[in-house]
Amino acid sequence: MTKKFFTFIKRGQSKNLIYIVIISIFSGYSFQKTIAANNETNITVGLTCGIIGWNNGKWEELSLNSGHLDAPWYTGKKGGNSWTENENNKASRIWSDKYFEQNSINWVRFAYFSDEVTQPTRTMVRHHRWKNSTSSQFTWTDDNRAQNWAQYIGNCSTENGIPDVGIPNEDIELLAKNIVLEVSNTRENNYKMALNFLPKSLFATGGKAIQAYQNDLVTAVKKKSKNNKKEKVSIWTSIFSGNNSPFDFNTNNFGEYGNWKSDHNGFLIGLTNEVGSNKFISIFGNNGSVKVDFLDQGGGTYKPKGNGFGIVIGKESEKNYSHFLFSNTSFSGKHNRGLIPVGDFAGGSASGNKSITSYVFDLTIGKRKEVNGFLINPEISGTWNQNIDHEWKESGGDPFNLQYNEYKDNFLLTEISIAISKKAKVYEKFILTPTIKAGWIVDWDLNNKPATITNLENSQTITIKPDEQNQQGILIESSIKLGPTKDSESKLEAEVSYGIKLWESNQKFSDWRAAIGVSYFFD
Numbered sequence: 386m387t388k389k390f391f392t393f394i395k396r397g398q399s400k401n402l403i404y405i406v407i408i409s410i411f412s413g414y415s416f417q418k419t420i421a422a423n424n425e426t427n428i429t430v431g432l433t434c435g436i437i438g439w440n441n442g443k444w445e446e447l448s449l450n451s452g453h454l455d456a457p458w459y460t461g462k463k464g465g466n467s468w469t470e471n472e473n474n475k476a477s478r479i480w481s482d483k484y485f486e487q488n489s490i491n492w493v494r495f496a497y498f499s500d501e502v503t504q505p506t507r508t509m510v511r512h513h514r515w516k517n518s519t520s521s522q523f524t525w526t527d528d529n530r531a532q533n534w535a536q537y538i539g540n541c542s543t544e545n546g547i548p549d550v551g552i553p554n555e556d557i558e559l560l561a562k563n564i565v566l567e568v569s570n571t572r573e574n575n576y577k578m579a580l581n582f583l584p585k586s587l588f589a590t591g592g593k594a595i596q597a598y599q600n601d602l603v604t605a606v607k608k609k610s611k612n613n614k615k616e617k618v619s620i621w622t623s624i625f626s627g628n629n630s631p632f633d634f635n636t637n638n639f640g641e642y643g644n645w646k647s648d649h650n651g652f653l654i655g656l657t658n659e660v661g662s663n664k665f666i667s668i669f670g671n672n673g674s675v676k677v678d679f680l681d682q683g684g685g686t687y688k689p690k691g692n693g694f695g696i697v698i699g700k701e702s703e704k705n706y707s708h709f710l711f712s713n714t715s716f717s718g719k720h721n722r723g724l725i726p727v728g729d730f731a732g733g734s735a736s737g738n739k740s741i742t743s744y745v746f747d748l749t750i751g752k753r754k755e756v757n758g759f760l761i762n763p764e765i766s767g768t769w770n771q772n773i774d775h776e777w778k779e780s781g782g783d784p785f786n787l788q789y790n791e792y793k794d795n796f797l798l799t800e801i802s803i804a805i806s807k808k809a810k811v812y813e814k815f816i817l818t819p820t821i822k823a824g825w826i827v828d829w830d831l832n833n834k835p836a837t838i839t840n841l842e843n844s845q846t847i848t849i850k851p852d853e854q855n856q857q858g859i860l861i862e863s864s865i866k867l868g869p870t871k872d873s874e875s876k877l878e879a880e881v882s883y884g885i886k887l888w889e890s891n892q893k894f895s896d897w898r899a900a901i902g903v904s905y906f907f908d
Contacts, residue, residue, distance in 0.1 A: 547575045550583070550642040551635040556847040557582055560840045564784045568728030576639040577682065577727040581785045585679040585722045586645040587836055588794065588851045589631065590687040591741050591774035594647035594677045595716065596796045597629035597896065598691075599745040599770045602651055602671055603710055605900045607749060608864075608880060610657050610667040610697045610708065623653040623902035632828075632856050632890040634681075644680040646894075649673060653902075657697075667697040671714060683725045685734065689718030689741065703753065710747040716740065724782050735782025739789075742773045762804040764824075770796045774836075784842035792836045794851070797829040802860060816868050824860040826886060858888035862898075869906075878904040 547554050560582040568574050605625040627649055634643035655669030670693070677687040693714030700707050717740040726732035751764035773793050779786040802824025811817045835848035862884030869878065879902070886896040 546572060547579050548572055548637040548639055549635065550576070550579055550637070551852065552579075552583060552849060556849075559845045559847055560838075560843075562845050563843045564840075566728045566730050566784075568730075573639050574727050576637070577725040580642060580682055581724050581727065581730075582840065583642070584787060584789070584838055584849070585681070585683075585685050586631070586643055586677070587789075587838075587849055588833075588853075589645045589647065590677050590720060590739065591772050591792065592794045592796070592851075593631065594629055594645075594649070594675050594687075595741060595743050595772050596770045596798075597627055597647060598649040598651065598673060598675050599712070599714070599743060600768055600798055601625050601627040601649070601898045601900070602653070602673070602712065602714075603745060603747045603768050604884075604898065605651070605653055605902065606655065606667070606669055606695065606697060606710060606712075607708055607747070608882065608900065609653070609655060609902045609904060610665070610699060617659045618907040619657045619904050620907075621653075621655050621657065621902060621904040623900055624651070625653070625898065625900040626650045627896065627898035629896055630894045632854075632888065632893045633852065634892060641681045645677055646680060647675060647677045649675040663702050664700050665698075667699070668694070669697070669712075670694045671712070673714070675716065675718075679723065683723035683732075685721045685723040687718060687720045687739065689716035689739070691716035691741075691743070693743075695745075705753070706749075706751050708747070708749045710745070710749075712745045714743045714745075716743060720777075720779075722779065722782065722787075724785055733782055735779035735786050737777050737779045739777045740775045742775070743770065744772075745770045758807060760806045760808075762806070764800075764802050764804070766800045768798045768800075770798075772796075778841065784840075786841040788839040788841055790837040790839075792834075794833040795831045797831055798826060799829065800824050800826045800860065810870070811867070814870055816870055818866045818868070820864045820866070822860070822862040822864075822884070824862075826858045826860050828856040828858075830854050856888060856890060856893075858886050860884060860886050876906045878906070 547557055550557075557579045561578065566578070568578060602625065605623045609621040609623050629647045629649075631643060631645055634641055634645075636642075651671055651673030653669055653671050655667050657665055657667040659665050672690075672692050674688070674690045679685040691714045693712055695710060695712030697708055697710045699709070717738065719736060720739040721734050721736040724730075724733050724735060745768065747766060747768045749764065749766040751762060754761045771793060772795075774789065774791065776789060776791045778788045802822055804820050804822035806818050806820035808816050808818045830853040833851050833853065835850040837846060837848050839846040862882060864880060864882035866878065866880040869876070881899075881901050883899045884897065886898075888895070
């Protein structure tokens with residue numbers, strides 16, 4: 386072996402006595418009195434670790450489970466004299482090599498689970514031979530011959546620890562259970578291993594990035610649904626764009642975990658119709674895309690595209706208005722999770738197709754009042770978004786591929802704002818209306834449930850709880866609208882807007898949104 390492995394040397398006497406009892410129960414064979422003090426070693430391989438001990442005896446007296454040691458790492462296909470190592474039995478070679486280094490034993494044999502064959506007149510068990518005529522080779526032995534056998538006893542913790550990534554260490558070690566890589570046990574390597582076992586920004590791809598898209602869709606729809614020319618019917622279209630980033634993410638001496646950024650674009654087309662005195666209804670369709678970039682080590686992306694539809698029901702007078710909006714959009718796209726090279730793992734990526742169903746509801750209430758030629762417009766709104774991440778699996782990233790169970794999360798953004806605008810005639814037939822808007826926004830913590838993931842290699846499952854809290858910020862937005870006068874024959878109206886959200890979180894960047902829209906009015 387040319388790589389350096391990590392070990393724990395000797396545990397306390399009281400703990401060792403417990404191990405003696407455990408081994409005795411497993412084997413049903415008497416141990417030498419010195420085994421606890423001299424022949425017990427902790428060995429870790431990457432984030433996989435355990436305690437091994439050895440005893441002297443016959444296979445038929447030591448084995449369990451109908452002739453097989455209780456050693457889940459020790460698996461491999463059957464073979465003969467020319468049999469060579471593969472990934473399934475790497476753990477045996479690593480452990481036996483390291484055990485020999487610590488105990489200076491000429492023979493260390495690791496029996497393979499489900500790897501016993503019966504020959505005429507006797508049973509043969511394959512084992513690992515160290516420092517003998519066939520050094521570092523695998524061979525066979527009679528089951529009734531007393532020998533030194535190494536045996537897995539229990540789990541342990543990584544020697545040098547895992548740097549904090551916001552996920553409990555015991556959960557990370559569970560995802561790593563029984564997965565063997567040749568990796569030196571350093572904090573940096575444990576950090577890389579942890580990132581490979583964990584999902585990338587789990588609550589961004591189906592949550593916050595989609596929420597940002599839906600919030601900007603709502604803003605664009607509400608702007609175009611208003612029938613400012615007071616005609617009965619109008620058709621309209623709008624293009625909107627924006628971005629988002631996390632409020633908080635984990636940082637340590639080795640890098641970041643949970644940092645990401647997203648950008649989105651959407652296209653809207655709709656129809657607004659007056660249905661009664663000061664009442665209207667709008668229907669619309671949308672097509673959009675979202676791109677999420679993972680900014681921690683390994684990187685990766687999620688690039689879904691979506692289509693959907695929605696409806697707005699509203700009531701407006703010269704002084705008051707209220708709108709209710711509902712929209713449904715289905716997203717689907719490739720999710721690519723970059724994996725970090727560490728030890729004998731060369732790196733790569735785990736990918737799969739992830740689909741999301743997203744709903745959004747919005748209620749807006751506002752007033753209008755003209756003061757000295759300026760229109761004062763206070764407004765309050767709440768936008769609720771639910772995203773359903775459908776179950777999906779990764780591939781191509783063995784042994785780190787994950788399965789993601791179906792998951793629902795909910796978000797609520799509230800806004801209290803005031804807008805000031807002033808109309809000015811242009812060429813007698815058009816009205817130019819610049820507007821400035823400022824508001825207080827709150828992204829509320831709705832106590833979303835934990836998400837469940839499973840490592841496909843070892844079928845170990847953990848839950849991850851979102852780290853959320855109420856977040857406050859300030860919205861500043863400006864727009865300019867060019868529309869026809871009441872007496873104009875023109876049927877077109879155009880509007881451009883740009884806004885920025887400034888948040889109290891120190892780690893979060895400012896969010897921006899922009900939209901361009903055009904309406905056509907029918908007589």
